[in-house]
Amino acid sequence: MSSILNGIPYVFVAAPLFAFILNNAVPRERMRSHAVALSGGVAALQLAAAILGFALLAASGRGEVRFGLFWSVDAAGAAYLRVNLVSLFLLLCVGFVALASALTAAKTIDDHRCSFANLFMALLLGMNGMLLATDLFTLYVFLEITGTASFVLIAMYKSSKGLEGAFKYLTMSALATIMMLTGLALLFMHTGSLAFADLGAAALSGASGEMDILCYGALALLISGFAIKAGAAPFHSWLPDAHQSADTAVSILLSGIVIKIAGAYGFIVLVELFGDLYAVRLSVAALGVATIAFGALLALVQTHFKRIAAYSSVSQVGYILFGIAAGSPLGLVGALLHVFSHAAFKSTLFSGAAALHEQLGTLDIEQMGGLQKNMPVTGFASVTSFLSAAGVPPFAGFWSKLLILISLWQAGWIGLSAAALGLSILTGAYFLRLQKKVFFGPRNPRWDDVKEIGGTIRASQIVLSAVNLGAGLCFPLVLLYLQSIGLI
Amino acid sequence: MSMPTVVLIAGLVMILAGCVGLIRTHHMLKIIIGLEVAMKAVTVFIILGGFLNGRMALAQAFVVTVIVVEVVTAVVLSGIAISLYRKHGSMDIRNLRSLKG
Amino acid sequence: MIVAVYICLGFMLAFGVIAIMSDGLITAAITLAVTSAASGVLMYLLGAKWAAAFEISVCSGLVTVIFISAVSLSSGDKTKLPAEYQDSRRTKRLPAVLIVAGAALMCAAALTGFSLPAGDAAQTGLTFGETLWETRQADVWGQMIALITGTAAIVVFFKESENR
Amino acid sequence: MFKTICALLGDPVNPMISMCALPVAGGVLACLSRGRSRGALRMAVALLFGAANLVFALSLYLGGGASGALALGVQGLELRLAVSGIAALMLPFAGLLFLIVAVYAASWFHKREGGGAYMLLLFISLGMLNGALMADNLGVLLFFWEGLLCTLFGLLLIGRRENSKAAVKALALSGTADLILMLGILATARLAGSASMSEIAARPLSADGPGALGCACMLLGAMGKAGAMPFHSWIPEAASDAPAPFLAAFPGSLEKIAGIYLATRIVTDLYEFAPGSPMSLFVMVAGAVTLFFGVAMALIQKDMRRLLSYHAISQVGYMLLGIGTGLPVGIAGGVFHMMNNALYKTGLFVAAGAIEDQTGTTDLHKLGGLRRAMPVTAACFFVCALSIAGVPGTNGFFSKELIFDAALESGTIFYVAALAGAFMTAASFLKLGGAAFFSEARLPQGRRNIREARLGILIPAVLLAALCVLFGAYNALPLQTLIGPALGDAHIHAGWPENGTLVLLSSAVLLLALADHVYGRKKGGGALAAADHIHYAPGIKQAYALAERGLLDPYNWLMAAANGFSAACAWIEGGVTWFYDKAVPGLVTGTGQTLRRFWNGSVSRYLIIAVAGVACICLIFLLAALGEVAP
CATH class of the missing domain: 1.20.5 (Single alpha-helices involved in coiled-coils or other helix-helix interfaces)
Incomplete structure (x- = not known):
C-alpha cells in the first residue's frame, strides 16, 4: 500500500509530460484524431490517481508524501514536491474539470487539436506543479506556466475576440507578475528563503516581535497578485473577457478550475502561512465581499450566456475567498468543497453553453427562449447547476456554502456571513434570469427545428448533473467524516 | 541612508515607472517595455535580497528562473500582439473594446 | 563600489524612463537593452555574477531580438510609432511624478528611521x-x-x- | 309530557339536541321537495316539523326546564345545554311563531321559485335559534349566534346574487355586532372564570369597572341581533326586495326573540345591572334613540315594506328602553313588548305580504280601498295596527304602559321620547291604514280585480291577530302566568294599569295623533300625504333629506372609514409592491448597468482599477501595521 501511495504523486507530473512528448513525437496528421482523446485519458488518469491517493493517504494517517522528480529528496536542503490531503483534493478537482473539458473539446475543437492537447498538458502541468510545490517561488513559476498556457489556449483560434481576451488577461497577469515578484523579493530579503517551511508570521516578525513595514508591503502585493489571478473584484476585469472569448472547452477549464488553482490556492497557501496576521484574513474577506457583490451585480445585466457564467464564476470565487478568510480548518474545508461544487456546476453550465453554441450558433440569450422543449437534457442540466449555484438543498452548492457560512460565523464575522447569505439572493436572481431567457418563456420561431445535442457533450452533461445532485446527496457522509476527525 | 535603502527606493520608483508605462501606453508592444522595465527593478530586488541576507546563490537561481519565464511571457505577448496586428492592421490597444461590460 | 552602484542605478532609471517615454519602438528597444545592461552591471557589483551574465545575455540580448523582430513583423520598415499613440506626450509628466515619488519615499524613510542594513553579509552555503x-x-x-x-x-x- | 319524551329519547340532552337537529332535517326535506306537489309537501313539512318543534318546546317548558351535557370526547370541551326561566318561555313562543311563519312561507312560495332554499335556511335558522336559546356555555351560544348570521346572509342572497348589497350590509353590520359580542364573551368569561351562564348567574358580575367592557360589548351584540341602532340600516335595505316571509320571520320575530332574550339574560343573570347605573343609562339612551329615530323615519315612508321595517327598528327601542331601566317592571315590560311585537309585527308583515301577493305592489301611491276587496286581511291589519299604536285595551298598550312606567321612574326625558315615539307610531299607522285600505283604489288598469288572500296566508294572519287580542284582553296570562315566573318575579301587575295619569297622557297623545292625521289629510289632500306637513316642516326637511341620502347611516360611515382604510392599505401595499417589484430590482440592475458601463473594455482602465485595488489592500495592511485594524 505504502509503495502505491509513494508512486501515485508521480502520475500528476509524468502523465501530462509523457502525453506532451507523445503528442509531438507522432506525426501531426496521425495524431490529430487522437489528441483530444489522449488529453481526456490523462485527465481521467489524474482523476483516478487523485481519488486513489486521497483514499490511501487518508487511511495511512500520514500527513503528506514527499517526492522528487528524478532527484533525491533526502539530502539536506534539497527541494522536494509533496502531496497532502488538500492538494490531492484539488488535484481531483483538476482531473474532474479536465475530463469534462476534454469531453466537450471532442465536439467543439476541430482545428488545432494537437495544439490544444499540447497546451492542455502544459496547463495541467502548471496547475499540478502549483499544487505539488513546497516553495513560494516554485509556486510562482508554475503559476506563470498555468497563465501562459491559458493565454495561448484562449488565443488559439486567433479570432479577434479570442486574441483580445488573451491580451487583456496577459496584460493584467503582467501586473500580477510584477506585484507578486516584488512581494517575493521583499519576503526573500527578510527571510532568506521562500520554502513554506521557513515562512510564517513568526518568521516575519523575527526576534523583536515587530514586523517590518516591508513585510506588510510584501504580503499586500502577494495578495493583490493572487487576487488578479483569481479574478477577485476589483481585479476581475479580464476574467469575463477572457472566459467569454475562449472556446467553450477552454472556458470550462478556466472558469472551472484555473482561477481557483491560480488564485484561490494561492490564498490558501498565504492564509496557511500568514493567517495569524489579522490583516491577511481581513483583506481576503474584503476581497470576498467585493467579489461576490460585483460579480453578481454584473452577471445580472449581461446578455451573453458565457459572460453570465463568467461573472457567476467571479461571484462564486468570492464565497471560496470567504471560506479561506475564516482561517479555520472548517473554513478551508468549506472553501475546498465549494471549489468542487463550483467546478461541477460551472462545468455543467459551460457544457450547456457548448451545446447551445453548437446547435444554435449564437450565445445571445436575448435571442433564445423556450428551448426546454427542444433541448431537454441541456435544460435539465442547466437547472441542476442553477439549483446548486443558488445553494438549494440538497444540491452540492448548498452544503459547501453552508460550511462557509458556519465558519464565518465561528470566526466572529457575523456581518459577513449575513452579507454572504443576502448576496446569494442575487445568485438566484441572475441564474433565474438566465433560465427564464434561455429555456422558458416563448420560443423564438427561428429555433423551431433545433435538436438536442448528442455525443460526448450530452454524456458530460448527464454525468455532471448527476454529480451536482449526487455530491449533494452524499454530503451527509462527508459531514460524518468531518465529524469523525473533529472538524464539526 | 544606506546604499541598499537607496537601491530599494530607486527600484520602487522604477517599478512605478514601469506600471505607468504599462497603463499609459496605447501600443501593444510598448506594454512589453513597461513590463520589462518593472521586471529589471524586481530582479535587482531579488539580488539585493541575496546581498543583504547572504543567500546570493539562491537569489541568482531565482533570477535565472525569472528571466526564463520573462522571456516566455514576452514571446507570448508579442505573438498575441502580432496576431492582433494581422487582424486589425494596427497595434492600438484602443481597438480592443469589443469585449466589455 | 557604492559610487559605481549609484551610477548604474542612475543609468538604469534614466534609460528605463526614456524607454517608456520614447515614441520610437527601436529607440525603446535599444534603451531597454541599455537599462538591462545597467541592471546587469548593478547585479555584478552586488556580487551576482551568474545572474548578471544571464541578464546581459538573455534580457538585453534575446528580449531585444524578440522585440525588434516583433516590430519588424508588424510594421516592416516603419519603426516610428504612429503619431496617434503619442506616448511621449501621454507620459510627459512621468519624470516629475517619479522625482516626487522618490523624494516622498526618501522623506518617509528618513522620517520613520527606516533603513536597510548596509549589506555585505557573509555569503554562506x-x-x-x-x-x-x-x-x-x-x-x-x-x-x-x-x-x-x-x-x-x-x-x-x-x-x-x-x-x- | 317532557318525561314521556325523555323516556323515549333517554338523556334530557337528547330532546334538546333534537330541537336543533329536527328543524335542519325538516329544512332538508322541504328543500328536497320536487315536482308538482312540492308546495303541498312543503306545507306538510312546515306543519309537521313546526308542530313537532312546538311540542318539544312545550314539553320542555312544562317540564320546568332541563339541563344536560353532550360530552364530545375531548377533555374540557362539552356541549352544555340548559333550559330554564326565560329561555324555557322563549322556546315555545319561538316555536309557535315559527310554525305560523313557516306555514305562511310555504304558502307564499306555493307558486314562486326559490322556495326550497328559503325553507331550508328558515328551518336551519330555527335550529340555530333553538340552540342559542338553550345554550348554557357562552361559546356554544356564540356558535349558534354566528350560525344565525350565516342563515340570515344566505336568505338575503337567495335569488339576488347580482344585487347583494343588502346581504353584504347585513353581514357587515351583524358581523360587527357579533365580533363585539365575541369580545364581550371573552371579557365576561375571563372575568367570571367560567363560560357557563348558569355558573355566572350564581355569582353575577359587577357591571362597573372591568366588567363594564364585557357588559357593554355583550349588550351591543344583543342589540345588533335585535336590530337596534346603529346596527339597523340593513333592515330597510332588505325590506325593499326581500321576500315577504323573510321580513315576517327575521326582522319581525326570530331576531327580536334572540336579541331580547340575550339582553334579558345579561341584565338579569350575568351582570348586576343596577337601575340608574351608567350601563343602564347606556342601554336606555340606545333604546330611546332607536325608537325615536326609527319611527321618525317610518313616518315619512311611502312604501309599505319600508314603513313596516322602520317600525321593526323602532319597536326594538321600546324593548331596550324597558330592559335598560333595570327595574323589574321595565324588564317585564320589555319582554312582554317583545312578545307582543312579535305577534303584531309578524301579523302586519303577513298582511302586507298578502296585499303584495294580491296587488303585486307595496307602493302606497298605488294602493287604496282594499278594505272591501280584502276584508279579513284588513281586519287583521287593524287589530295589529291598533296594538302597535298602543290603543288602550290592546296588548301593545299594556306592555307600553309598563315601559312608560319604568321610563318615567328612570328619567323624564326617556318618557318624553317614548311618548313622542308613540305619537309618531300612531300617526304613521293612521297614514298607512288610511292610504291602503280607505282611499279609493289607484291601481293600474287590469289589476283592479283584487280578491281576498289565500287561506294559507289568511290563517297565519288571523291566528296572529287572535293572539294579539288574547294577550290584550287577558293580559294576566302572559304577564302573571308566563313572564312573571320566567323572570322569577311574582309581583307583576296585570290588568288595567294602576297609574291613571299615564293612561290619560297616552290616550291624549293618541288623540293628538288622530288630530294631526286629520289636519295633515286636509292639508296634504289624502291619507298618504297626512305626514307630509311634518316631513317638509322647515328644519326637519333637511334632516330627513340627509337621512334619505344615507348620510346618517352608521353603516355608510363605517364603509367610508373602511374604504379609506382599505385605500390606505392598498396604497401601502402598492408601495411595498413597488419597492420589491420596481425599486429593488431597479436599484440592483441600475447598479449593474452602471458598473457595466464603467468596465468599458479599455485595457488601461482595467489596469488602473487593478492598481486602485492594490492601493486599497495596501491601505488595509497599512492600517494593520499602524495597529488600527484588529480582530
Whole structure:
C-alpha cells in the first residue's frame, strides 16, 4: 500500500509530460484524431490517481508524501514536491474539470487539436506543479506556466475576440507578475528563503516581535497578485473577457478550475502561512465581499450566456475567498468543497453553453427562449447547476456554502456571513434570469427545428448533473467524516 | 541612508515607472517595455535580497528562473500582439473594446 | 563600489524612463537593452555574477531580438510609432511624478528611521551551480515546462494558419 | 309530557339536541321537495316539523326546564345545554311563531321559485335559534349566534346574487355586532372564570369597572341581533326586495326573540345591572334613540315594506328602553313588548305580504280601498295596527304602559321620547291604514280585480291577530302566568294599569295623533300625504333629506372609514409592491448597468482599477501595521 501511495504523486507530473512528448513525437496528421482523446485519458488518469491517493493517504494517517522528480529528496536542503490531503483534493478537482473539458473539446475543437492537447498538458502541468510545490517561488513559476498556457489556449483560434481576451488577461497577469515578484523579493530579503517551511508570521516578525513595514508591503502585493489571478473584484476585469472569448472547452477549464488553482490556492497557501496576521484574513474577506457583490451585480445585466457564467464564476470565487478568510480548518474545508461544487456546476453550465453554441450558433440569450422543449437534457442540466449555484438543498452548492457560512460565523464575522447569505439572493436572481431567457418563456420561431445535442457533450452533461445532485446527496457522509476527525 | 535603502527606493520608483508605462501606453508592444522595465527593478530586488541576507546563490537561481519565464511571457505577448496586428492592421490597444461590460 | 552602484542605478532609471517615454519602438528597444545592461552591471557589483551574465545575455540580448523582430513583423520598415499613440506626450509628466515619488519615499524613510542594513553579509552555503542543480530542481523543471509551453505558443502563433 | 319524551329519547340532552337537529332535517326535506306537489309537501313539512318543534318546546317548558351535557370526547370541551326561566318561555313562543311563519312561507312560495332554499335556511335558522336559546356555555351560544348570521346572509342572497348589497350590509353590520359580542364573551368569561351562564348567574358580575367592557360589548351584540341602532340600516335595505316571509320571520320575530332574550339574560343573570347605573343609562339612551329615530323615519315612508321595517327598528327601542331601566317592571315590560311585537309585527308583515301577493305592489301611491276587496286581511291589519299604536285595551298598550312606567321612574326625558315615539307610531299607522285600505283604489288598469288572500296566508294572519287580542284582553296570562315566573318575579301587575295619569297622557297623545292625521289629510289632500306637513316642516326637511341620502347611516360611515382604510392599505401595499417589484430590482440592475458601463473594455482602465485595488489592500495592511485594524 505504502509503495502505491509513494508512486501515485508521480502520475500528476509524468502523465501530462509523457502525453506532451507523445503528442509531438507522432506525426501531426496521425495524431490529430487522437489528441483530444489522449488529453481526456490523462485527465481521467489524474482523476483516478487523485481519488486513489486521497483514499490511501487518508487511511495511512500520514500527513503528506514527499517526492522528487528524478532527484533525491533526502539530502539536506534539497527541494522536494509533496502531496497532502488538500492538494490531492484539488488535484481531483483538476482531473474532474479536465475530463469534462476534454469531453466537450471532442465536439467543439476541430482545428488545432494537437495544439490544444499540447497546451492542455502544459496547463495541467502548471496547475499540478502549483499544487505539488513546497516553495513560494516554485509556486510562482508554475503559476506563470498555468497563465501562459491559458493565454495561448484562449488565443488559439486567433479570432479577434479570442486574441483580445488573451491580451487583456496577459496584460493584467503582467501586473500580477510584477506585484507578486516584488512581494517575493521583499519576503526573500527578510527571510532568506521562500520554502513554506521557513515562512510564517513568526518568521516575519523575527526576534523583536515587530514586523517590518516591508513585510506588510510584501504580503499586500502577494495578495493583490493572487487576487488578479483569481479574478477577485476589483481585479476581475479580464476574467469575463477572457472566459467569454475562449472556446467553450477552454472556458470550462478556466472558469472551472484555473482561477481557483491560480488564485484561490494561492490564498490558501498565504492564509496557511500568514493567517495569524489579522490583516491577511481581513483583506481576503474584503476581497470576498467585493467579489461576490460585483460579480453578481454584473452577471445580472449581461446578455451573453458565457459572460453570465463568467461573472457567476467571479461571484462564486468570492464565497471560496470567504471560506479561506475564516482561517479555520472548517473554513478551508468549506472553501475546498465549494471549489468542487463550483467546478461541477460551472462545468455543467459551460457544457450547456457548448451545446447551445453548437446547435444554435449564437450565445445571445436575448435571442433564445423556450428551448426546454427542444433541448431537454441541456435544460435539465442547466437547472441542476442553477439549483446548486443558488445553494438549494440538497444540491452540492448548498452544503459547501453552508460550511462557509458556519465558519464565518465561528470566526466572529457575523456581518459577513449575513452579507454572504443576502448576496446569494442575487445568485438566484441572475441564474433565474438566465433560465427564464434561455429555456422558458416563448420560443423564438427561428429555433423551431433545433435538436438536442448528442455525443460526448450530452454524456458530460448527464454525468455532471448527476454529480451536482449526487455530491449533494452524499454530503451527509462527508459531514460524518468531518465529524469523525473533529472538524464539526 | 544606506546604499541598499537607496537601491530599494530607486527600484520602487522604477517599478512605478514601469506600471505607468504599462497603463499609459496605447501600443501593444510598448506594454512589453513597461513590463520589462518593472521586471529589471524586481530582479535587482531579488539580488539585493541575496546581498543583504547572504543567500546570493539562491537569489541568482531565482533570477535565472525569472528571466526564463520573462522571456516566455514576452514571446507570448508579442505573438498575441502580432496576431492582433494581422487582424486589425494596427497595434492600438484602443481597438480592443469589443469585449466589455 | 557604492559610487559605481549609484551610477548604474542612475543609468538604469534614466534609460528605463526614456524607454517608456520614447515614441520610437527601436529607440525603446535599444534603451531597454541599455537599462538591462545597467541592471546587469548593478547585479555584478552586488556580487551576482551568474545572474548578471544571464541578464546581459538573455534580457538585453534575446528580449531585444524578440522585440525588434516583433516590430519588424508588424510594421516592416516603419519603426516610428504612429503619431496617434503619442506616448511621449501621454507620459510627459512621468519624470516629475517619479522625482516626487522618490523624494516622498526618501522623506518617509528618513522620517520613520527606516533603513536597510548596509549589506555585505557573509555569503554562506553553496555555490550558484550547486544551489540551482541541487536545491532548486523543481524550478529547473518549471523552466523546462515553461520553455515547452513557449514552444507550443510559438507553434500556435507563428506556424499554424488561421482556420476559423 | 317532557318525561314521556325523555323516556323515549333517554338523556334530557337528547330532546334538546333534537330541537336543533329536527328543524335542519325538516329544512332538508322541504328543500328536497320536487315536482308538482312540492308546495303541498312543503306545507306538510312546515306543519309537521313546526308542530313537532312546538311540542318539544312545550314539553320542555312544562317540564320546568332541563339541563344536560353532550360530552364530545375531548377533555374540557362539552356541549352544555340548559333550559330554564326565560329561555324555557322563549322556546315555545319561538316555536309557535315559527310554525305560523313557516306555514305562511310555504304558502307564499306555493307558486314562486326559490322556495326550497328559503325553507331550508328558515328551518336551519330555527335550529340555530333553538340552540342559542338553550345554550348554557357562552361559546356554544356564540356558535349558534354566528350560525344565525350565516342563515340570515344566505336568505338575503337567495335569488339576488347580482344585487347583494343588502346581504353584504347585513353581514357587515351583524358581523360587527357579533365580533363585539365575541369580545364581550371573552371579557365576561375571563372575568367570571367560567363560560357557563348558569355558573355566572350564581355569582353575577359587577357591571362597573372591568366588567363594564364585557357588559357593554355583550349588550351591543344583543342589540345588533335585535336590530337596534346603529346596527339597523340593513333592515330597510332588505325590506325593499326581500321576500315577504323573510321580513315576517327575521326582522319581525326570530331576531327580536334572540336579541331580547340575550339582553334579558345579561341584565338579569350575568351582570348586576343596577337601575340608574351608567350601563343602564347606556342601554336606555340606545333604546330611546332607536325608537325615536326609527319611527321618525317610518313616518315619512311611502312604501309599505319600508314603513313596516322602520317600525321593526323602532319597536326594538321600546324593548331596550324597558330592559335598560333595570327595574323589574321595565324588564317585564320589555319582554312582554317583545312578545307582543312579535305577534303584531309578524301579523302586519303577513298582511302586507298578502296585499303584495294580491296587488303585486307595496307602493302606497298605488294602493287604496282594499278594505272591501280584502276584508279579513284588513281586519287583521287593524287589530295589529291598533296594538302597535298602543290603543288602550290592546296588548301593545299594556306592555307600553309598563315601559312608560319604568321610563318615567328612570328619567323624564326617556318618557318624553317614548311618548313622542308613540305619537309618531300612531300617526304613521293612521297614514298607512288610511292610504291602503280607505282611499279609493289607484291601481293600474287590469289589476283592479283584487280578491281576498289565500287561506294559507289568511290563517297565519288571523291566528296572529287572535293572539294579539288574547294577550290584550287577558293580559294576566302572559304577564302573571308566563313572564312573571320566567323572570322569577311574582309581583307583576296585570290588568288595567294602576297609574291613571299615564293612561290619560297616552290616550291624549293618541288623540293628538288622530288630530294631526286629520289636519295633515286636509292639508296634504289624502291619507298618504297626512305626514307630509311634518316631513317638509322647515328644519326637519333637511334632516330627513340627509337621512334619505344615507348620510346618517352608521353603516355608510363605517364603509367610508373602511374604504379609506382599505385605500390606505392598498396604497401601502402598492408601495411595498413597488419597492420589491420596481425599486429593488431597479436599484440592483441600475447598479449593474452602471458598473457595466464603467468596465468599458479599455485595457488601461482595467489596469488602473487593478492598481486602485492594490492601493486599497495596501491601505488595509497599512492600517494593520499602524495597529488600527484588529480582530
